Amino acid sequence: MYSFAYHRPASLKDAAATFKKGSESRFVAGGHTLLPSMKLRLVHPSDLVDLGGVAELKGIKADGGTVVVGATTPHADVARDAKVAKAIPALAKLAGGIGDPQVRNRGTIGGSLANSDPAADYPAAVLGLGATIKTDRREIKADDYFKGLFETALGDGEIITSVSFPVPEKSGYAKFANPASRYAIVGVFVAKTKDGVRVAVTGAGPCAFRHKEMEKALAASFKPDAVAGIKVKADGLNSDIHASAEYRAHLVTVMAKRAVAACG
């Protein structure tokens, strides 16, 4: 690790101001991607702005129609929150399946989304539920948020403050985990909402994406069999030592089927 300046501001305003002062500032929440990269000397921030001291970023709220998760809320809190479990059980299940207990107690939803790892779980839920990402500057619709490999709509120094999930009629998530890292090789989130059916895929492509053909099929018949026959194209999908693009394409269909089945 190279040396860096560490800050722990108490307010959002201070966090943004501190960030601006550094030449190569980075925000840190759970630190699950940033700290290992720093240890490996792959990144070298001048300043680390820890968002853990900003109280307003943490916590879960739910009213009839939405579940709002604060950006620095750890996965474990989402997984065991009674309000989440009642309103969107698939979201609680997804959070409970991220990494391992250590990861779930440190990693945060805001950190996961800001990093937008192609194999992260949360992007599937955010896109699948049509969530809104709130920042210190604006609101971003999930459909406009994921731009590419580790690339999002966030501007420089923009801080995610919370994520607002509309409560769906039903939803389900199925993940095929990488046996080594337990990240998603493929994860599919399926939701039946008042605006229609959404199918979001993580792990398979450079960033989370929706599968329109499956959405159409499920709109006609919300049953696992409706997607069973849909062949996903391997073009443009990720390929590595753990899974070829063809295998990932195949798994998208299998996981979609299972996600629909999980909707109950």
Added chain:
Amino acid sequence: MVENGIGARTKRKEDARFLTGKGTYTDDINRPHQTHGVFVRSPHAHARIKKIKADKALKAPGVIAVLTGADMVADKVNSLPCGWLIHSKDGSPMVEPPHIPLAPDKARHVGDHVALVVAETRNQARDAAELVEVDYEPLKAVVRVGDADKPGAPLVHDQAKNNICYDWHLGDKAAVDEAFKKAAHVTKLDLINSRLIPNAIEPRSAIAEYDSANERYTLYTASQNPHVIRLLMGAFVLGIPEHKLRVVSPDVGGGFGSKIPHYAEEAILTWASKKVGRPIKWTAERSESFLSDTHGRDHVSHVELALDKDGKFLGLRVATKAAMGAYLSTFASAIPTYLYGTLLAGVYTTPAVYVEVKALFTHTAPVDALRGAGRPEACYLLERLVERAAWETKTDPVELRRKNVIPKSAMPYQTPVALQYDCGDFVKNLDDAAKAIGWASFANRREESKKRGMLRGIGVSHYIEACGIAPSAVVGALGGRAGLYESAEVRFHPTGSVTVFTGSHPHGQSNETTFAQIVASKLGVPIENVEIVHGDTDRVPFGMGTYGSRSIAVGGSALVKAIDKVIAKGKKIAAHQLEASEADIEFKDGVFRVAGTDKQKAIGEIALSAYVPHNFPHETTEPGLDESAFYDPKNFTFPSGCHICELEVDPDTGKVAILRFVAVDDFGNIINPMIVEGQVHGGVTHGIGQALTEACVYDAESGQLLTGSMMDYCMPKADDVPSFEVATNVVPCTHNPLGVKGCGEAGTIGSAAAVINALLSALAPLGVKEFDMPASSHRVWQAIQNASRKAAD
């Protein structure tokens, strides 16, 4: 009967310190005025080192020295030695290219040592290491063992033509050729035994210091065998005599064989500590462990089995290419020969066996011992082959094995590949395991799985292994450059407590408990009053360390010999004090008694009088009660067993779930069943790891390590394995005093073949016939796709 003696499920003495974080590992040690070393490692698999510029690094804050291969050559530092000389078929000795610890001319694998940076702090050394400018001329690399001897392959060492280290063989070729002529059926198989990275939980670590006042070096190092390191580094590499070199290995957090070799880092740090005049500490980062710990396995084999019309094995023919990696590590050469070829008779009566092994250099990390070392490779090959033969001849796999197993009545049994098995009941191992898993009713369970859309399979692996390599004379005749005995000293203190000094050096095997149990049983001393000391060449007698499942069989036997001497001396003292003849003194449960009388002395009283010798047989006996012994075994020990795995494959995803795993093992007599079960659980998990999840992957062109972290190298996790069903079948070893055989590697040796045989059984209905490890979901799915494509054609 003593409490906590042999056979008791005694809780581990080590646990109090290990489970509360109070162990002392090498990295926990800090020396006064210590500096920190960081290695500059090659980013290329093969490159000429044209120039190294260190001026920027030397000017960096806190930097004390930057040392390179040129400095080592100038100081006439020698090559790291190989401990076993193998001769090729034509009688020529193996090629032993030089291995100067810091590469002076060429880097030969990614992670090869190019320079050492020494600084006041670790971070300063790391910063400065990035400033060392190495001018590399990258060269083409050969990465896969199967490619290494192909014409035109890049040479790892100019001395080794076609990258061949040796071309060895064993067995009667003519007899095997004859057997194949008579065969009614021949089963052939091509197999890859995947390369593994050991991944001990404690990374390698070392601190070297030079005491100029006494002209004496001390090396603290995470090693399985400190005396071996002292001998190899002192005598061969740096020219330091034993009395001027102390090697200390404190608590060691796992090794699996990867902490046997004498590594370049140890020699570099020891040499450099004198140059800089201060202690130098280095601890590998996990990424360094991946790159620079010795790896295991990495074989490519073609194998053929000849059977007669009744299914009796007539002959076995094996041709293997075994990777050595970039340099010959300490025991690398012995593993695919005397720990592999000699095991190829397995538990079977196959009368003729012929094996050829070509050891090849590749531009990869050196390959050396990894849990089982050679024996897992032999078992995997043989048991895959036997299962395949059963399948081809439409014979039940258990039946085919039963037909060919060496019966108990044939013991001792001379195999056609040099070993003589002293004992074992292989039929019972097989029958017990088959019964435990419910072999006969498997078809019902397969049907039940099928209803759920799952493919169920069952697979057998019937293994034998050889532990406690010995005797030294035979080892020497076969090219071993070391003796393979073990030492023990039993120091009975005046007030009744005992310290044992042993040359064994546990790194997870629980010897501090099991050795204390032996003392408790034999001397009647409570285990709380027994301390086991190991791992320091200044404290313990010369010994060979812990590997090859040898500690109990060889170290335990040395301990018994030393204990017997204590008892014999105690009898002399007791006879004197009880005014009886020595021949009439009995010793039991800590008490010397005149046979048939109530005249007795407790061993504590005898010990006290040995040190306060007022009433003492001075004419015949010296004071003190402190005895040493060395034990050189008469033969290997031969643990054996049968593993049966039952698993399910999800055809939609290729995911394999192991449902049941039965292991029936014969480890001879057992000192502590709880510890043995733990070793079996760990060993089987290790084998399942190779079968399902683990594989070291280098890029075939560039030689870059693609599985260089835990994110990509998949160690098995608790939820990858079922609750194991283990049982033992005790047939005591005939030639050591405890009747013990060893258990540390058995689980790994037997399990991988059982898993892959089960997988092939599950996939058989789909027409999958070939499969190489690991059975990751992706590879299983791919195999299913390929088979269905073939079926469609």
